[in-house]
Amino acid sequence: MAVDKSLAEMHWKHDLLGSIEVGIVVLDKEFNVHVWNQFMENHSSIVPSMIQGQNVFEFFPEIDKGWFTRKAAPVFSLKSPVFVIWEQRPYLFRFGCNRPITSKAEHMYQNITIFPLASLTGEVEQICVVIYDVTDEAVSRMGMQSLNIQLQEISRVDGLTGLYNRRYWNEQFDLHFKRAKRSDSDSALIILDIDHFKKVNDTYGHPAGDQVIQALAQIIKKTIRETDIAGRYGGEEFAIILPDTPVANVEFVSERLRRLVEKCVVDYGGVNISFTISIGIAGFDSTHETSAQWLESADKVLYQAKAAGRNRVILAE
Numbered sequence: 001m002a003v004d005k006s007l008a009e010m011h012w013k014h015d016l017l018g019s020i021e022v023g024i025v026v027l028d029k030e031f032n033v034h035v036w037n038q039f040m041e042n043h044s045s046i047v048p049s050m051i052q053g054q055n056v057f058e059f060f061p062e063i064d065k066g067w068f069t070r071k072a073a074p075v076f077s078l079k080s081p082v083f084v085i086w087e088q089r090p091y092l093f094r095f096g097c098n099r100p101i102t103s104k105a106e107h108m109y110q111n112i113t114i115f116p117l118a119s120l121t122g123e124v125e126q127i128c129v130v131i132y133d134v135t136d137e138a139v140s141r142m143g144m145q146s147l148n149i150q151l152q153e154i155s156r157v158d159g160l161t162g163l164y165n166r167r168y169w170n171e172q173f174d175l176h177f178k179r180a181k182r183s184d185s186d187s188a189l190i191i192l193d194i195d196h197f198k199k200v201n202d203t204y205g206h207p208a209g210d211q212v213i214q215a216l217a218q219i220i221k222k223t224i225r226e227t228d229i230a231g232r233y234g235g236e237e238f239a240i241i242l243p244d245t246p247v248a249n250v251e252f253v254s255e256r257l258r259r260l261v262e263k264c265v266v267d268y269g270g271v272n273i274s275f276t277i278s279i280g281i282a283g284f285d286s287t288h289e290t291s292a293q294w295l296e297s298a299d300k301v302l303y304q305a306k307a308a309g310r311n312r313v314i315l316a317e
């Protein structure tokens, strides 16, 4: 009768392990496999008889042995469970995704729990690893994150040129001004404006003007350093912050920019359009009380450049 009872118990435990929608793996101190349930078999195509008694790392070389051993150590020694969520490590076992057609995931995302299995003497000789398939949750969370990043980008970037828009550039300029004020560093500000741009629009049309603006933005992107901050300040007006750059170097960069623009020819449906720009530069000056004063210094010399005949660079004294 007692034998029947334990047989029946084994039977329902076997059924339970088979029908449960999580992976169950029991490992000993050498990380040899003792239990491998149906979920694990379904996703790995490895049947229990193949893996039982074998070392899990040999079957799954993608498991970082050092990391997993460190995670399991307190489960054996302190008898306390350990949890690992997919955001820390996307998976333990690299399984394919359940819905390869409808899901964007390349693999199953997993949360795992490792808990101790104490023997009758209270010693932890084995651990149980439970694997939860959290692919749907992970995919939707990552989708939200990338959407947020895209939204943030859109709100920072000018649609026509891909440079920062005026609002975001101004925020950066304010921050940079405060930093420069604290460190009294060599920084400079460039403001540039397309010469007689109204004539471009009037002669070739607004879409042609847009293409000229885009061409200028490309030249700016190619000419400045990654650490410089360029924005479209107005219709055909651009502003660039050059952190940690002595004014002499800024004059050199500006002159190069001016010459590149002068040489550039925009091909608008077979019509060649040339254009020039005027540039005003103002180095950071600790007497500036506000970022607006710094901007005004650069703007003033830009208009001096316009008044002096355009297509030139002028540096604020």
Ligand SMILES: Nc1nc2c(ncn2[C@@H]2O[C@H](COP(=O)(O)OP(=O)(O)OP(=O)(O)O)[C@@H](O)[C@H]2O)c(=O)[nH]1
Residues within 6 Å of the ligand: 160, 193, 194, 195, 196, 197, 198, 199, 201, 205, 206, 207, 208, 209, 210, 213, 234, 235, 236, 306, 310
């Ligand atoms: N195509 C196009 N034109 C724009 C855009 N934003 C502003 N503009 C035009 O840019 C022109 C600017 O003209 P003005 O401010 O008179 O300056 P300008 O003709 O460049 O003359 P100077 O700056 O004095 O050399 C106007 O005709 C605006 O309509 C834009 O996004 N696309």
